[in-house]
Amino acid sequence: MTKPTIKDVAKMANVSISTVSRVMNSPESVIENKRNQVLAAIEKLKYKPNALARGLIYKKTNTLGVVIPDIRNPYYADIIRGMEDASKKLGYNLIICNTDRDKKRLFSYLHNFYERQVDGILYTSDPIYPDYYHELNRLKIPVMLVSTHSMEYELPSVKINDEQAAYDAVKFLIDSGHRKIGMIGFDLTDSIAGLTRYHGFIRALREHDLDECKNNIVYVNGWSYDTPDAAAKLMEKCPDVSAIFTVSDELAMGLLCYLHEQKISVPEQISVIGFDNIRLSDIMIPKLTTVAQPTYEIGYRSVEKLDAAIEGRDDPILREYLPHEIIVRASTKSLD
Amino acid sequence: MTKPTIKDVAKMANVSISTVSRVMNSPESVIENKRNQVLAAIEKLKYKPNALARGLIYKKTNTLGVVIPDIRNPYYADIIRGMEDASKKLGYNLIICNTDRDKKRLFSYLHNFYERQVDGILYTSDPIYPDYYHELNRLKIPVMLVSTHSMEYELPSVKINDEQAAYDAVKFLIDSGHRKIGMIGFDLTDSIAGLTRYHGFIRALREHDLDECKNNIVYVNGWSYDTPDAAAKLMEKCPDVSAIFTVSDELAMGLLCYLHEQKISVPEQISVIGFDNIRLSDIMIPKLTTVAQPTYEIGYRSVEKLDAAIEGRDDPILREYLPHEIIVRASTKSLD
Numbered sequence: 170m171t172k173p174t175i176k177d178v179a180k181m182a183n184v185s186i187s188t189v190s191r192v193m194n195s196p197e198s199v200i201e202n203k204r205n206q207v208l209a210a211i212e213k214l215k216y217k218p219n220a221l222a223r224g225l226i227y228k229k230t231n232t233l234g235v236v237i238p239d240i241r242n243p244y245y246a247d248i249i250r251g252m253e254d255a256s257k258k259l260g261y262n263l264i265i266c267n268t269d270r271d272k273k274r275l276f277s278y279l280h281n282f283y284e285r286q287v288d289g290i291l292y293t294s295d296p297i298y299p300d301y302y303h304e305l306n307r308l309k310i311p312v313m314l315v316s317t318h319s320m321e322y323e324l325p326s327v328k329i330n331d332e333q334a335a336y337d338a339v340k341f342l343i344d345s346g347h348r349k350i351g352m353i354g355f356d357l358t359d360s361i362a363g364l365t366r367y368h369g370f371i372r373a374l375r376e377h378d379l380d381e382c383k384n385n386i387v388y389v390n391g392w393s394y395d396t397p398d399a400a401a402k403l404m405e406k407c408p409d410v411s412a413i414f415t416v417s418d419e420l421a422m423g424l425l426c427y428l429h430e431q432k433i434s435v436p437e438q439i440s441v442i443g444f445d446n447i448r449l450s451d452i453m454i455p456k457l458t459t460v461a462q463p464t465y466e467i468g469y470r471s472v473e474k475l476d477a478a479i480e481g482r483d484d485p486i487l488r489e490y491l492p493h494e495i496i497v498r499a500s501t502k503s504l505d
Numbered sequence: 506m507t508k509p510t511i512k513d514v515a516k517m518a519n520v521s522i523s524t525v526s527r528v529m530n531s532p533e534s535v536i537e538n539k540r541n542q543v544l545a546a547i548e549k550l551k552y553k554p555n556a557l558a559r560g561l562i563y564k565k566t567n568t569l570g571v572v573i574p575d576i577r578n579p580y581y582a583d584i585i586r587g588m589e590d591a592s593k594k595l596g597y598n599l600i601i602c603n604t605d606r607d608k609k610r611l612f613s614y615l616h617n618f619y620e621r622q623v624d625g626i627l628y629t630s631d632p633i634y635p636d637y638y639h640e641l642n643r644l645k646i647p648v649m650l651v652s653t654h655s656m657e658y659e660l661p662s663v664k665i666n667d668e669q670a671a672y673d674a675v676k677f678l679i680d681s682g683h684r685k686i687g688m689i690g691f692d693l694t695d696s697i698a699g700l701t702r703y704h705g706f707i708r709a710l711r712e713h714d715l716d717e718c719k720n721n722i723v724y725v726n727g728w729s730y731d732t733p734d735a736a737a738k739l740m741e742k743c744p745d746v747s748a749i750f751t752v753s754d755e756l757a758m759g760l761l762c763y764l765h766e767q768k769i770s771v772p773e774q775i776s777v778i779g780f781d782n783i784r785l786s787d788i789m790i791p792k793l794t795t796v797a798q799p800t801y802e803i804g805y806r807s808v809e810k811l812d813a814a815i816e817g818r819d820d821p822i823l824r825e826y827l828p829h830e831i832i833v834r835a836s837t838k839s840l841d
Contacts, residue, residue, distance in 0.1 A: 172619075172622075172644070172645040172646065185534060187523065187526055187527035187534060190523055190526045190527075191523035191526075191527075198521060198523060232617075240576075240582050240585050240586070240601075241579065241582040241583070241586065241784065243577065243579060246576050246577040247577070249576050249603065250576070250577070250603075253603060253605075257610075262602070262613075262614065262617050263602070263603075264600035264601070264602070265576075265600070265601040265602070265603075266598070266599065266600070266601070267585065267586075267589060267599075267601075269586075269589075274593075277598070278598065281568075281598050283508075285621070286508075308508070309508040310508070396788065397788070419785070422785065422788050423788045425788075425790065426788040426789070426790055426792070429790045429791075448577065449755070449758065449785070452732070452733070452758050452759045452761075452762040453762070454761065454762055454765045454790045455765075456762070
């Protein structure tokens, strides 16, 4: 089942591996007799000089490495689709690695990318901690931050403005007449999707004299598995909320499930707004009002931008922010 | 930003690339003077002989290539988690490629796997057509079929018994007293999840004298985006069904959404059973009764089995079937 390697060619031609390599790379440096033996062996074994060999010779492997924190989260699916379409257009292959938010696993994949000489790395969604930065920097491979950014380091990025998007979601609820608003958020140690969206929530409250809502928050550290619990905690903490902002659509789905079980009807008794606009948000019960991230475009644009970096083209915008949008469906209602 | 290549080393040491390669592979074949120049350049540039070079010399790259048909489908997420955990245990890295069920894209990734000399390929979920088989065969790389199999070709595989699982789902409905049963199925051209589950449905009907239900079927060619339409068609075709079997949980989610909009209550008026037991099935409204596939185990076992093939260990079972299970939640009720 194994295919012929350079070793097999060397053995059949009765020469050293480096001679085979020289025949492929600089045939003029090998005497004719040996060269013919090697070529005959290559022919006979149908040995094919491959991308590995070419990667050694040319600088490009036409491959981009993608690290994502959790393949189970459907949010990444559309980003990856965007990355793939741009990669196809620009002649790259994508290799996707799932880090499970595990630092060891991340570093192991980064090391693997280095060894495989990927042309660039798409680092998705997680914050850049100092040791991550040093590791990425050490590799000397162009990096693009996708759906994350870094204010500390000079790394290019593509994402939405999370603070503004959360602000807009909460302002939408306020503009719909809600005055008692709660939030299920990501832990504040998550500087990308946790702290920023919290800030947006707080700013919307403050600008509308609703500071009394600022403690109506429950934090989760993961995704929807925790949601029914988080929802229960939130309803215990502030049973009189008329609207809840959740920082992901999966959290919203868990919340809808919990409220349904408690016989609290959405949106009649409580309005729910999600975040992301994953595909399934359109078949939830009720259909989910949410903040649409341009996920496909984030993926697509990040590959275009990374390609520019790889090719050394000028890219005037270091940290790029794409527009978000409120999608109004059936899970929210106006109190006015 | 680019890291030093063998070319840079050659240039700095003022020797040919093949000489650098010989210094790394068989230093004794290079005269001391030149050898020292090369070693000094390697040291100075911090050039690191890499996986590509090693892949040329050793037979193993410790990398497995995964092709999946649609990364947006959450069914694959748990399979990949299983694959990753087994890969970690056995010392492999996974590179994941999304084919979008596009033959050209699939072949391009297979070719890429060949060029990168992956140790094995995990071919997930799609049927093996003759031209696919010939392409796979031509690569001479061990292949494992995951959540698919082939009766025509001698390829190892890991999946559930789809016909039996569908039979068990429908029998569960029949045992709960349902006599008017409908189905939303995958197109019969899909020999893995379409035809087999159709056969299971038909067998359960026949064994229980319910042949009159055998045309209560609507087929979809994709996933839940089509479901509200498919659900509407099914309800028009056979408005008196008391239970519906859908061949995926996402299809079930779309069906639940449609029935909710039509004010048909589940399970009071219609019972719904899904297939797969994706993570979200536990937070649907109502929580979904479904056929659990051991997705994580399928992924895990497929890597173990592929590793055995790569290492040439004996594996007595060519086509391996893992057990499925009916998970009873709130979307079905007994009529008795």
